[in-house]
Amino acid sequence: TSPVTLPQLMQARRDGRRLTMLTCYDAGFARAIDAAGVDTVLVGDSLGMVVQGHGSTLPVTVADIEYHVSCVARGLQHALLLADMPFQSDATQAAALDAATRFLRAGAAMVKIEGAGFKLDVIRALVEREIPVCAHLGLTPQSVLRLGGYRVQGRDEEAAARMLDDARAVEAAGASMLVLECVPSPLAARITHALTIPTIGIGAGPGCDGQVLVLHDMLGLRHGRRPRFVKDFLADGGSIQGAIEAFVREVRDGTFPAAEHGYA
Numbered sequence: 001t002s003p004v005t006l007p008q009l010m011q012a013r014r015d016g017r018r019l020t021m022l023t024c025y026d027a028g029f030a031r032a033i034d035a036a037g038v039d040t041v042l043v044g045d046s047l048g049m050v051v052q053g054h055g056s057t058l059p060v061t062v063a064d065i066e067y068h069v070s071c072v073a074r075g076l077q078h079a080l081l082l083a084d085m086p087f088q089s090d091a092t093q094a095a096a097l098d099a100a101t102r103f104l105r106a107g108a109a110m111v112k113i114e115g116a117g118f119k120l121d122v123i124r125a126l127v128e129r130e131i132p133v134c135a136h137l138g139l140t141p142q143s144v145l146r147l148g149g150y151r152v153q154g155r156d157e158e159a160a161a162r163m164l165d166d167a168r169a170v171e172a173a174g175a176s177m178l179v180l181e182c183v184p185s186p187l188a189a190r191i192t193h194a195l196t197i198p199t200i201g202i203g204a205g206p207g208c209d210g211q212v213l214v215l216h217d218m219l220g221l222r223h224g225r226r227p228r229f230v231k232d233f234l235a236d237g238g239s240i241q242g243a244i245e246a247f248v249r250e251v252r253d254g255t256f257p258a259a260e261h262g263y264a
């Protein structure tokens, strides 16, 4: 189980091999995820909600992500580790370079940045300095104050066209992957078709190159209403290891996500 590399992820996209990603926050789960052969692991700022108990991802700090990256990295031998850039850590190029460097030193191999706009310059600055970047469009939870809640994005034609433009722009800026969150399935498929980098969907339908879920969600551990894109893999998997293996199997064979998990 040699480590997954960035060129291998690009090759998977070219070969039409679906990619798997789960979020993770500690070494114990990292070992279970690694044993199941998951391709990529994300220390998401979702940790603010599922680990720290906050109502949004905004309170998460660079030190929080750095700590959890170091924990997860100790549990991984195979999966490529991504670190989320928390709220405002990517507000300037200098801040982003500092935070991302800390995450790579802690064991991450890529960082994830929400949005386009001025973030395009941030993405370019990191990539030019040898820090691989995953972009994130659609529902970007760090925009919750402006959005007023968590809901599907890109529903009307104008918003869809803007998202497609942003997707092309993050790829042109040097992003190596793109997470699409809560995007109508046809739009996510259109964006995937328009790009050469792998797209990883969450609530974005089966037309993406890969799928990501929050670990707690896919294990049925959820506080509040379950979004439609979440599937409880523990219910059928029988054990935590079985649930993670079922996720990998169902993403690879195209069983997950089903139509019921997406937005038309």
Ligand code: KIV
Residues within 6 Å of the ligand: 023, 042, 043, 044, 045, 046, 047, 084, 179, 181, 202, 212, 213, 214
């Ligand atoms: O923070 C997170 O867990 C994420 C994934 C849902 C993509 O950004």
Ligand code: NA
Residues within 6 Å of the ligand: 044, 045, 046, 057, 084, 141
């Ligand atoms: Na996140």
